[in-house]
Amino acid sequence: MNNNNPHIIIIDDEKGLREGTKRLLEEENYTVDTAENGLKGIELIKKNDYDLAIIDLRMPDIEGTDVLKELKLYRPNTVSFIATAYASFETAVESTRLGAYSYIPKPFSPDELLHQLKQGYKQRLLLLEAERLKIEREKNLLEIAHEKSRLKTIIEAISSGVLLINKEGEVVYYNNATLHKLNIDRLNIGERIRGKLPDKIAAILDSFLVSDEYHDKSVTAQIEIIPQNRLVIDATFSPVPHPDGSFAGVVIVLKNITGFKQVEHIKNEFISMVAHELKTPIAAVLGYIKIILDDTIPVTYEQQHDFLSRSHIRLKSLLDLINDLLDISRMELKTKQREIQKIDIKEILESSLNLLEIEISKKRLEITTDIDYDLPELKADYAEISRVLLNLLSNAIKYNIENGKIFIKIHQSPNHLIIKVEDTGIGIKTDDKEKIFSEFFRAKNKFTRSISGTGLGLTIVKRIVESYHGKIDVESEYEKGTAFTIHLPINK
């Protein structure tokens, strides 16, 4: 449109004037187009974005003012002049009102025309610059709008709650996750939030809002929103400055740490249970050693011997406990190398019974087995399946009565190998049934007091069985007996 030379259109029905002006302007380095009537002029205007336009007011087809209207519509930045021989104040006013830059009375002198066009061209350049700036600004505004919605999308997408509060304590912004984290139904922008906050959060918020000054320090707190660890959050409060550095408000980021807290709780409970279990035998042994070493306490040789053999028993059971703990930990870490091979369940049963022979005969127990003739092959780790049988059988012995019975039944269903170990022992109370598989749980009643155990045997059995995608069931009647049934999937 303007390649250094101003591009101008002359729309006039008077051929002499048209051509004369064109020649004059071309000498002055204008690029000139001409049109002999209004409609042709409009056609050219639609095609080219002229810098300048001279429009005759009176033309045979349409009025110059109509051309001017079209020009304003299509080319608002083209600077236009209305030329007419019938100069009057009214037409001048009318044409500028319609958007003409100026008015040229006919006839005009070349100097007069060139001066006017020069002014007009300056105006044209200003208009183009303004247009350019306007487009640039609009683009920036659009970018800011995009940036805002992008930020909003990001903040909404994060799983942490984000809550912005101004220094008057009013909600300025929050994302949806905030509501879950604080366990509240709704928040309104502009509402004072203090009353809806748990005391601990409100207190920290207050400590930020009391001062008008901006301090660059964050505060983090763990807060229980729903009691008993059912919803615990981690809230980080950070002050937000205005661009000038003054204090604007506080942003609170809320993270759900419930799962973490629950795991931590389980871990702490487990550690304290383990510590207790380890400490109990040590306390007993240390007690004996102290009285043997204490000169002020008279101890006979027989007593000494008795204390040492009891210490021996306690230390052996402590060792069992530590080995059980290590087994559990290995299972948990899955560091134990499994040797999956074809195993013969009958053979495992026999060798387990052999290992327990002394205990069985001590209590004069009667063992009955009922084993399917044609059992499927089981693919599993020999040591693990032995452990399962050994633990179940030693429980059936330990918790049995003198002259009691143990029934062992092994058979198969379409998909499982089923092993059942049943005893005629002390049984399990209904309340205790669901607890017997948890770590360190030992049923406590008049029968169990004299029976020792780590409280980990069934935990280990259950973990092994479940690691083969099997399951274990227990049926029991207190003071009558207990039956454990294990279902191990047959790998075909």
Added chain:
Amino acid sequence: MALIVIIDDDPDIIEVSTLVLKSKGYDIATANNPEDGFEIVNKLKPQLIILDVMMDEPDDGFFLAQKFRRNKIDIPILMYTSVSKAIGFEYGAGEMVPVDDFVEKPISPEQLVEKVENLLKKEKKRSK
């Protein structure tokens, strides 16, 4: 000499405690579960009770201490604890657990004797 009842579910701890206190001339009676413990205290009316916290059922010891107090048994109770400190479960005398002092296991004979003597001295003054 004073009569002391020891209630603990660990027979080895009972054995050691009994021997230590008998060597100082105290008379000892023992029980290895809460029910027997309550009965024996009611029957023998000792001057002091040594009571294990009995973690196997976490509130056994506490529960029994409260039961004694509810039944107007006001003699001093010395409580054996085990991992209380390790799990940040620090008891203070009087609050919730109505006992007079604590001994942390493993038990040192000197400490046990010292605490028993102190409690019995206080009890003597109180009952005058």
